[in-house]
Amino acid sequence: MSDFRVLLVEDNPADVFLVEEALRKNQVPYKLARFESGEDALAALDRGIHWENSVAAAPDIVVLDLNTPRMDGLEFLRIVREKPQLRQIPIAVLTSSQSPADRRDANALGAACFIRKPARLQQFLSEVGISLKSLLEGKRAEIHEN
Amino acid sequence: MKTETPHSTEEKFLQTAAHDLRSPLVTITNLAQLLTLRYRGKLDPKAEEIIDMIATEALHADLVVKGLMEYLSYTPGTAEEIADQVDMHCALEKALTDLATMREETGAAITVTELPIVRARESDMVRVLLHLISNAIAFRGQAPCQIQVSSSIAENGSAVFCIRDNGLGFNPKFADEIFTPFKRLHGRSRGGSGLGLTLCKKILDQYGGRIWAESEEGKGSAFYFSLPSARIRLPADEPVHVTAGVV
Numbered sequence: 059m060s061d062f063r064v065l066l067v068e069d070n071p072a073d074v075f076l077v078e079e080a081l082r083k084n085q086v087p088y089k090l091a092r093f094e095s096g097e098d099a100l101a102a103l104d105r106g107i108h109w110e111n112s113v114a115a116a117p118d119i120v121v122l123d124l125n126t127p128r129m130d131g132l133e134f135l136r137i138v139r140e141k142p143q144l145r146q147i148p149i150a151v152l153t154s155s156q157s158p159a160d161r162r163d164a165n166a167l168g169a170a171c172f173i174r175k176p177a178r179l180q181q182f183l184s185e186v187g188i189s190l191k192s193l194l195e196g197k198r199a200e201i202h203e204n
Numbered sequence: 205m206k207t208e209t210p211h212s213t214e215e216k217f218l219q220t221a222a223h224d225l226r227s228p229l230v231t232i233t234n235l236a237q238l239l240t241l242r243y244r245g246k247l248d249p250k251a252e253e254i255i256d257m258i259a260t261e262a263l264h265a266d267l268v269v270k271g272l273m274e275y276l277s278y279t280p281g282t283a284e285e286i287a288d289q290v291d292m293h294c295a296l297e298k299a300l301t302d303l304a305t306m307r308e309e310t311g312a313a314i315t316v317t318e319l320p321i322v323r324a325r326e327s328d329m330v331r332v333l334l335h336l337i338s339n340a341i342a343f344r345g346q347a348p349c350q351i352q353v354s355s356s357i358a359e360n361g362s363a364v365f366c367i368r369d370n371g372l373g374f375n376p377k378f379a380d381e382i383f384t385p386f387k388r389l390h391g392r393s394r395g396g397s398g399l400g401l402t403l404c405k406k407i408l409d410q411y412g413g414r415i416w417a418e419s420e421e422g423k424g425s426a427f428y429f430s431l432p433s434a435r436i437r438l439p440a441d442e443p444v445h446v447t448a449g450v451v
Contacts, residue, residue, distance in 0.1 A: 072231045079238065125227065154227040156273045157219075177230045177266045179237035 061087045062194045063109050065102075065117035067134065068152075069094040069126050073175075077121060077152070077186060084187030086194065091117065095126045096134030103144060117147060118194055122169075124153040124160060132160070135167035148193045152186065219276045226269040233262040264395075271397020278403060280410045281325040288326060289437060292319035292365070295329035296353060302334055303341070312341045312349040319355045320363055321437040328407045332415075333367070335400035336427045340369035342394050345422070361433030362413075368426040373419040382417065404429070411435060 064081070068074050074092055081088050089109045093099040099120070106114030120138075124131035131151060138144045148170035153160065161172045171189050176182045236259035244252065280286070296316060300307070307314070314337070322329070333353075340351045352368045374382070374389045381387050383405045386398035401415070408415050412432045419425035 070227075070231060072235055076231065076234050076238070125223070154230050155223055156226075156270060157223075157277055175227075175230045175234075177233045177263055179234045179241065182234050 061089045061109075062119065062198075063107075063115060063117045064088045064090050064190070064194075065099060065107065065120045066090060066092045067094075067096055067099045067120065067126055067131065068092065068123045070123075073123065073152075076182060080183045080187035081190065083183045084191050086187065086191050096122070096129035096131060096137075100129075100134065100137060116144070118197055119190060120147055120149040121190065122149055122151050124151060124155055124164070132163055132167060135164060135169060139168050148197060150190055150193060215276050219273060222269050222273045222276065226266060226273065229262055229266040229269060233259055233266055236262060267395060268397045268399075271399040271403075274397075275399045275403050275406075278406065280407075281328065285325045286328070286411065287323050289321055290324050290326045290329050291321050292329060292355070295326055296333055298326075298330045299334040299337060302330075303338055306338060306341050310341050310344060310349055312344070312351060314351045314353065316352070317354040319353070319365070322363060322431050323435045323437065324411060324431065328411075332404045332407055332429060335404050336367040336429075339396070339400060339427070340367055340371060340425070342396055343390060343425070344369070344371040345373075345424075357436075358430065361436075362430045363433075363436045364428055364430045366426055366428050368424065370424040373421050373423045373425050375421050376419055379417050379419065383415065 066074060066077060068077070074090075078090065091102065091107050091109065093102060103116070107117065108114050122131045122134060126134075131153070135149060135151075138147070138149065145168070149168070151164045151169045151172045152175060153173070154175045155161075156174065164172050170193055173186060173189055176185055236255055239255050240252065240259065243255075247255075293316075296319065300314065306312070337351060337353070341349055347370055350370045353365070354368070355363055355365045358364050372390065378387075378389055382389065383401045385402045388396070388398050405415050408429055408431075413430050413435075415427070415429040417425055417427045
């Protein structure tokens with residue numbers, strides 16, 4: 059099975075480390091492209107991302123922190139929604155926000171799921187890993203069906 | 205539906221500050237736990253102890269900040285919202301669903317008698333029940349945790365709800381003080397942000413309701429809250445039938 063292409067928008071290296079840990083713990087084969095802000099990620103998506111020197115391809119999933127420099131996560135969602143070529147990519151919001159308004163706005167802007175970062179490690183690894191895995195497997199199944 | 209957002213610049217400022225504080229706290233907590241998980245038995249015992257302390261402290265700070273965020277983001281409902289009909293059984297079910305992990309971990313047994321339908325915003329009632337029941341579980345004693353949720357109609361027609369536990373209890377001299385922000389009567393290991401009861405009071409104030417507690421050290425506590433008669437759907441003279449049931 060080929061690796062899933064995961065685009066992670068996260069400015070904190072420690073959180074990148076934890077997301078990767080969650081993917082590994084849940085046996086998700088992946089290649090990762092990481093950007094510090096939504097702005098950088100959008101520019102890369104427009105240019106095309108080369109995953110470990112392979113041919114440029116769209117990511118299978120975007121994992122998005124809401125609080126990133128220059129362009130926040132909600133703005134990123136808003137822009138992606140307007141781009142037909144990106145609209146099909148599932149976006150998982152991963153945030154420490156407790157605000158019901160953030161969840162409502164992210165869902166309204168088409169986020170595939172909204173994960174509040176748990177402070178308990180086991181919960182973090184399982185919730186993040188399982189949510190991302192099911193989104194990725196769902197997408198793969200969809201591609202096979204078509 | 206109106207969402208709960210801060211309504212002043214100062215509150216927005218505080219909420220953003222709380223959020224920015226929480227983000228690294230969650231990460232520190234998770235990293236410290238990961239360190240423990242990966243290197244347990246491979247480090248000097250003192251080092252393990254220090255890592256555990258870091259994780260515990262960060263977890264506590266996270267609870268406080270989370271409580272602060274919940275408190276600051278709370279906005280009273282509109283006149284229309286707080287006039288909704290709420291079946292208190294449904295509100296209780298929702299609160300218990302949110303507490304499923306805590307209940308499983310502690311084996312807390314919850315019994316409930318018949319509860320009325322009231323006029324309120326459902327999320328408010330869920331929140332009050334959730335804080336009171338999670339406190340009852342957090343401050344449990346040595347005996348298996350038992351919690352009773354019941355209701356009655358007071359002489360003045362108001363509905364009185366009671367959450368009674370068999371936990372640690374507290375000295376009754378603190379019965380009023382526990383509703384003030386950050387007042388804690390037990391050690392950090394019991395969890396809690398110190399803001400849960402303050403938020404419950406803030407919620408009930410908007411309904412013209414009350415919240416109070418009775419307790420004795422070592423003999424459990426009973427937390428009561430009331431809603432005025434105008435907020436009960438049943439006529440004040442109709443008795444509330446009390447039947448035992450287990451949730």
